[in-house]
Amino acid sequence: MTGTSAMMARILRDLPAGDGSDLLGGDPALCARVLGVDGIAVSLCGDDALTELVWSTPGRSADLEDAQYTLGEGPALDACRHRSLIALPDLQRTDPHRWPAFLPEAERFGVRALFCFPLHLGAVCLGVFTAQRATPAPLDAAQMNDAFILSAAITAALIRDDAQRQSFVWAEPSTTLHRAVVHQATGIISVQADVSLAQAMVLLRAHAYRTEKPLLETAEEVVARRLHFRDDKGGTTVPSSDKD
Amino acid sequence: MTTQQRLLDILVEAVDTLTDDFDVIDFLHRLSTRCVELLDVQATGIMIVDEHDELQLIAASDETTRLLELFALQHDQGPCVRCYRSGQAQLNIDLTSRTATLGFGPFAAQARTAGFTVTHALPMKLRHQVIGAVNLFDTRPGLLSDSDLQIGQAVADVATIALLQQRTLETSHLEKAQLQAALTSRVIIEQAKGILSERYGLSLDASFDTMRTYARPRKMRLTELARQVIDNTFDGTFEPTGTDTP
Structure with a gap:
């Protein structure tokens, strides 16, 4: 052997x-x-x-x-x-x-x-x-x-x-999908910016690329509501006081 | 992209790509050899069905005449034939037992001459289609453990995939579609959670619970509900579960 x-x-x-x-x-x-x-x-x-x-x-x-x-x-x-x-x-x-x-x-x-x-x-x-x-x-x-x-x-x-x-398919909530947070953020952005999921994904990616941050990290910011796509489709970071 | 760079890319690609060198017979031979080490058996052979519905040896752990003759006998008799016809593993066949080898006496006699006492045959199949069998031989009596059986079946699956990779299978598209469907179901649930979370000011977990609370009593599939949320075709009313805010 x-x-x-x-x-x-x-x-x-x-x-x-x-x-x-x-x-x-x-x-x-x-x-x-x-x-x-x-x-x-x-x-x-x-x-x-x-x-x-x-x-x-x-x-x-x-x-x-x-x-x-x-x-x-x-x-x-x-x-x-x-x-x-x-x-x-x-x-x-x-x-x-x-x-x-x-x-x-x-x-x-x-x-x-x-x-x-x-x-x-x-x-x-x-x-x-x-x-x-x-x-x-x-x-x-x-x-x-x-x-x-x-x-x-x-x-x-x-x-x-x-x-x-x-x-x-039927597994209980998230955490097993590596990119769950990206999919969740896509859903959130689609509501915030009133765009399709595909467009929301593009907004998320563009923001990650522009700020030179990993996509997952950017998605986590969205899910934590520290980053919004509500008024400005380029993404708006909320004031740091909200981060705590 | 300039033409020169495109050419360069193609050249680099050609250097890096070894798939053209990939010889399936050679690979199956190495797989048989590896299988002997993995399962600590004496010999392994991979037999596949030909156009006349008879089994032919495609690769073996060693190419000694004794072993080759043993496989040659199995074109119409023996454990591999039974395995192929039934699609079921044939395990722990005692080659010294007259009853265990009933129906393939000549094969058993030849195997004993080669020094083997026990043999196993594992089906090579994709879904319901059986394309051959992996044959294991050992010189020591004893039962194949459950763990070894799983490893042996994994080797048979690897041989199947390696052979099928070489062909353009119509079923491949189906396999891919089913795998993608499973994944897509999970993705759309996550997306729907995000949508509900933002719309109702819920945490993601509460969003999931809300969907589940809606779907369960209605015997509705969660993926179907998530799909409706995403497509904006959901016409029911959610009762957000939990009082948390994101």
Whole structure:
């Protein structure tokens, strides 16, 4: 038995067994250890966008997915779009024009290597499995093989036809959706600014981009009513006395 | 974007993209080898159905003649055939038992000659369509634990997905639509919570409770109610639950 076999076996066993409100089960940190990376993330994609982060190690991996969600560009999106693996063993040697907005963000997070595996079935891509590391280097042959196995196992777990998906739909309030706060803020803004949900989303994104803040943080400001889109559609921050 | 930069992008893409090198047979061979390590069994083989509805070996953990012959015998008899036809896992088959191997005596004899005492076959299936089976062999008698069974089934699922990835499946769109529908349901509930929260000055939790309080006695689906809130087609009256303000 090789060193990672027991861990790999555990991940494969647990992946299809989410606890009801989650689509995937098991420990993402263990998954990162098997691949010798610092973090992993699984995002679903729809209509050319990463719609929701469903499984990830906390911190950088989640930040990377959010950055791509906000910026609308990045390797995970391209992996999904082209249904192909995108391996970037050294981000500093990646053409800076390829993702002009995303690459500086990744650098700011301290990420040096990124590997995006499409979760696809035939012509359809369900999402992307991303592994990231703070040190540059390719995945070795065994890690690459396990990453392919994991990608297929995640795909299989996502399309299972059982009660899991139904219980995910009916799960009691929020907190399990990574971007719940973004969806809630979108609803709030749509009422404040009297616009459609799609337009509300654009207002939220534009504000995050303009103020150079993460989308999730901006959404939290809206939900906490520290940021309003009532009179000024560019967003108005209420006086600091309200913040306490 | 200039033409030169576009070209550069395409070149970088070509260097980074390894999918063209992805060989499914090679991958399944490596999967079989990994499966031996993961489950601590002696040998693994992946068999899929051909156009004549017979099982063919597509990859094995080792390619010794003895093992290959064992799989070759299973085109019309053996645990994999039973597994494929029934769609059910065939577990803990004692190769030394006449009753357990009834119907595939020649296969069992060959397996014993190869030194195996127990075999298992796990279905490779997507929904109700079975496309083959993963066959496990061990030289030591003993039962497959529940945990090992789950791991083995995950390996069979991986093999299925890897094979199906190569084809353009009509069902893929359906799978995606169903997954997206599950996700969308959750998203619209969150959006509706935001809308009600702002409209009635409620906390998000109170907004959720308000929707649930309305939906339950009316046997209405929460997602349907949320959809109406979002589309502005809701014509009932909410009785906000709780007295909190956001």
